[in-house]
Amino acid sequence: MDEPAARRPPGRGARVRAAVLGAALAELAEVGYDALTVEAVARRAGVHKTTVYRRWADRADLVVDALTEHVDLDVAVPAAGPIEDDLRAYARSVVAWLTAPTGRAVLAALLSDAARVPEVAEVKQRFFTARMRRAEPLVARAVARGELPAGTEPGDVVRALVAPIYLRLVITGEPVDDTTADAAARDAIVLARSAR
Amino acid sequence: MDEPAARRPPGRGARVRAAVLGAALAELAEVGYDALTVEAVARRAGVHKTTVYRRWADRADLVVDALTEHVDLDVAVPAAGPIEDDLRAYARSVVAWLTAPTGRAVLAALLSDAARVPEVAEVKQRFFTARMRRAEPLVARAVARGELPAGTEPGDVVRALVAPIYLRLVITGEPVDDTTADAAARDAIVLARSAR
Amino acid sequence: MDEPAARRPPGRGARVRAAVLGAALAELAEVGYDALTVEAVARRAGVHKTTVYRRWADRADLVVDALTEHVDLDVAVPAAGPIEDDLRAYARSVVAWLTAPTGRAVLAALLSDAARVPEVAEVKQRFFTARMRRAEPLVARAVARGELPAGTEPGDVVRALVAPIYLRLVITGEPVDDTTADAAARDAIVLARSAR
Amino acid sequence: MDEPAARRPPGRGARVRAAVLGAALAELAEVGYDALTVEAVARRAGVHKTTVYRRWADRADLVVDALTEHVDLDVAVPAAGPIEDDLRAYARSVVAWLTAPTGRAVLAALLSDAARVPEVAEVKQRFFTARMRRAEPLVARAVARGELPAGTEPGDVVRALVAPIYLRLVITGEPVDDTTADAAARDAIVLARSAR
């Protein structure tokens, strides 16, 4: 009862964990969930297959863990200024994350067959709703300040904002950049201001 | 010189083909692409494994064929009336197809890991662009009639129309029904009428 | 010179039969019984697989027929002269047949796994005993003439004659030629003359 | 700590190896090389198919190994006494081995289609020449003692000895027992003593 007491949370095991999760995400990005192989992940992480199985129950569990890692990170919520600026900044941050390598990989994984795994479905739910919810205070503040009509549902505005971004990314495959983000923000505001 | 348009040997082989493609789609719906197994498809179709391999090169080829079948079907394009009615009808038909069992299965498959197969990616492309393009004449007609501002880009209107539908179906998983369709149509028109 | 006209069902069927049996023997020689494939035989005979199965029940039946063809042929039995000459001539004819391409193939086939097929085992039995028996009159005649001791068992002499030939061909794989044949004949006579 | 004296890497893997090779030889005896199936061997050994393929490249490799096992075993060489007794004892030991179940199986396999596999051909060569060579010193000793004529070629005597045994076993299928062995030994000596 001595040598493990030396390192409580850090130590060698943590390095293995990081290496494996990193390898898993990389494989996810390169070959997708269907073709992701525990053996390939282990090889890539420089670790033996059984070492992976000692920590994770199976392929699904490993992927859940790898995705969770990148999903619960906090995203900066800008916060001050006219609603036009705030939404534009938010839209751009969404686009930036989703088009960066890690974001692309996570998004693809969350929409892949992995989503049939209940835990991944949970992660997916958490991921999207949490991110969208984080922008709702911006809208609420604008309503309070009278920039948007009273009675505006913040959730609706945010949905309207992200919808065209995801459409291009996921459905049509069209390129997505800041221009797309700006247009999305503008349209979301137009819709919010159109009396209901 | 009567029914030759369909297939030359309409006999027994066609039944096998239909049974296997049907089984493939059903498996796709139930277990997804990742877990789809040629042997399970064969079993389900009441056919031997080697019979499947005689006609299709591999799992991917089989899935491509099964999806293609349901993708190139024609969708009714309503066509007359005020743009509000036309777009609402179109939105509802899109929702109806995507929420019916077959539609759900095809959509899920097109967004799954199967999309890494180049041929499936092609099918996906064909599928979405063809369907969206089919609604563009409606918008063009409305522009010609003065119901929508001159200079309106039909493609933009259609994208705005379907974006919230796909958002709910694919990203947030919220329920989608005629109400959703109607709101999507209304918002698309609002955006089109907001001067650029 | 259309000698096939003599048969009842002359025509085309006989050509097919000959082509297939020939191909079967050739395959037997080249790849052996284990690797002999009905499809390869058919291909080689320029005939369709089903045509083979129409006439022969299965692979074994086909091989039986192909071997039988070459087994029931008559071998010239020399017959006059001192026993030394007769046996030497017989030994040489045995060697000649067994070292010619067809003989090699038939011998190999009769000793291969094909011999597990009861009909092939029968053919094998017929083949060896018939050929050996054909030489027995030579010995009997020599006994009658007093060249060999009375009471000599012709079968024993013939067995002693062929034993070293088969040993080299089948067991040790040593080369076999007329020298071997001559030595075998000489030794058989020595043994016959050594009182029992 | 010397309980595993039997094998270098003792333990569990050796048990699998033995079980599989035993099963392979048994199958060889029962159904022959042509009908020998890796799956059947695995079943019989109580082992999964892939376990067999992990250690042996294919069917041929497995058979080579199974045969080798029984081929390189040492055979007792009697050694003292008049040449008549020595050769008779040797002949009987040859007959005993070849008529025992294992011997029959090995012999049959060495003469079957398996012999087309180069490695099996090598084993066959090793097998027969090694066993025959082992008897040559007996003859050489007899020559030295003056029991057989000077200049007698030991190899020739041994060949003459075994030839009738193999003839019966392999060619004519006649029963082989000690009587056969004794006659073979006697005849070999007669031939050796007939001046050349």
Added chain:
DNA sequence: GACTAAACGAGACGGTACGTCGAGTCTTTGT
């Protein structure tokens, strides 16, 4: 010299085994 029946070409089919790969489990070993 046309007609009919057998034989043939073509190829799909259910099946068995091939040899391969990966998933997950269990045992052995080294330290």
Added chain:
DNA sequence: ACAAAGACTCGACGTACCGTCTCGTTTAGTC
């Protein structure tokens, strides 16, 4: 005492032949 290594069971992969079957198409022998 425990974790790395690796051997094992299991199931599916995609392939080659087996032997069966059903279609059309020659082609031979008969009328």
